[in-house]
Amino acid sequence: MTVRIRGFALPEAEPIDLYADGDRWTTDPVPHADLVAEGWLLPGLVDAHTHPGAQELGRPLDDAILRDDLRAHLAAGVTLIRAPGLAGDPPEWFGRDEDTPRALHAGEWIAQHGQFFPGWGRRPDPADLPRIAAAQAARTGWAKVVIDWKYGDDVLPVDILREAVTRVHAAGGRLAVHSQHAAGGAVAVEAGVDSIEHGMCLDPDLLSTMAEQGTALTPTLSVITGSLARKQQDPDTPGRSWYVSGATAHPGLVAAAVEAGVTILAGTDSRPHGRITDEIRALVAAGVPPHEALGAASWKARSYLGFAGLTAGAPADAVVLDADPRLDLGALSRPRAVIVRGRRVA
Numbered sequence: 001m002t003v004r005i006r007g008f009a010l011p012e013a014e015p016i017d018l019y020a021d022g023d024r025w026t027t028d029p030v031p032h033a034d035l036v037a038e039g040w041l042l043p044g045l046v047d048a049h050t051h052p053g054a055q056e057l058g059r060p061l062d063d064a065i066l067r068d069d070l071r072a073h074l075a076a077g078v079t080l081i082r083a084p085g086l087a088g089d090p091p092e093w094f095g096r097d098e099d100t101p102r103a104l105h106a107g108e109w110i111a112q113h114g115q116f117f118p119g120w121g122r123r124p125d126p127a128d129l130p131r132i133a134a135a136q137a138a139r140t141g142w143a144k145v146v147i148d149w150k151y152g153d154d155v156l157p158v159d160i161l162r163e164a165v166t167r168v169h170a171a172g173g174r175l176a177v178h179s180q181h182a183a184g185g186a187v188a189v190e191a192g193v194d195s196i197e198h199g200m201c202l203d204p205d206l207l208s209t210m211a212e213q214g215t216a217l218t219p220t221l222s223v224i225t226g227s228l229a230r231k232q233q234d235p236d237t238p239g240r241s242w243y244v245s246g247a248t249a250h251p252g253l254v255a256a257a258v259e260a261g262v263t264i265l266a267g268t269d270s271r272p273h274g275r276i277t278d279e280i281r282a283l284v285a286a287g288v289p290p291h292e293a294l295g296a297a298s299w300k301a302r303s304y305l306g307f308a309g310l311t312a313g314a315p316a317d318a319v320v321l322d323a324d325p326r327l328d329l330g331a332l333s334r335p336r337a338v339i340v341r342g343r344r345v346a
């Protein structure tokens with residue numbers, strides 16, 4: 001039975017009547033289509049920073065856990081994820097099967113020797129890192145490099161990161177980097193990476209350059225500020241001061257980034273999965289206008305990742321809500337319907 005949805009489609013809130021022709025939306029009426037829901041329509045939510053498939057840090061990718069995690073995303077209305085780093089190469093069905101969102105991924109993380117979680121990621125010699133990143137991006141469209149880690153650790157040299165960007169782009173892919181230190185953020189912006197993940201301690205003076213050169217920011221705000229209370233209990237060390245000051249400044253940094261015109265992507269980073277609404281709420285609490293916070297977790301993130309919104313010819317994904325989520329974020333917690341690839345999944 002052909003799925004049909006009707007209502008007001010964000011971001012413009014224009015009335016629309018869509019029919020799923022296989023995996024594409026069409027406005028051409030299909031006789032006897034099943035009007036599954038009416039209301040406020042989003043082209044699905046997007047979690048642009050999630051690492052499904054492993055229960056604990058450093059553990060290998062587990063197919064059963066991966067499937068459960070992806071189902072949790074779908075139940076939350078997430079129709080597209082980007083995994084900037086996985087615990088292993090995902091199985092063939094990842095991002096394709098009916099009970100999974102669409103999925104982009106960067107394969108295993110690429111990190112420096114002595115950094116990142118033991119058991120996870122590849123650690124090439126620095127001279128080999130650009131080639132490894134390009135090979136990954138050629139396979140899946142994205143590579144992810146961890147350019148800084150704990151307090152006091154070395155930041156990846158800018159010339160190596162610049163070469164990685166050049167090679168990844170030549171391979172037709174994009175490069176995401178993990179950064180949580182001011183020095184790392186500066187290197188990432190100077191090298192012209194495609195997206196900065198976390199971006200804690202980023203110098204606000206760099207935001208205009210990011211906007212100009214199209215470097216996106218995935219602030220993972222809820223997970224960073226969520227760790228703040230726990231970190232404040234730690235003994236007073238330079239590492240604690242770094243985290244507490246960076247996490248305290250992070251909401252303001254994110255609001256300033258939106259103001260500066262930086263593309264923001266909503267991402268939840270850690271378990272449990274299916275919490276994208278928490279990140280939207282955290283963005284709004286930081287002072288990001290609800291329209292922009294929703295865009296970061298829906299139409300703007302889709303566009304950045306190469307997927308169209310609710311238009312004829314676009315991939316047939318949608319979330320149907322009973323109220324305008326810009327006025328009532330609570331509507332996100334009770335979707336009337338979730339549609340992926342032209343099929344109702346929730």
Ligand SMILES: [Zn+2]
Binds near residue numbers: 049051085269
């Ligand atoms: Zn992450």
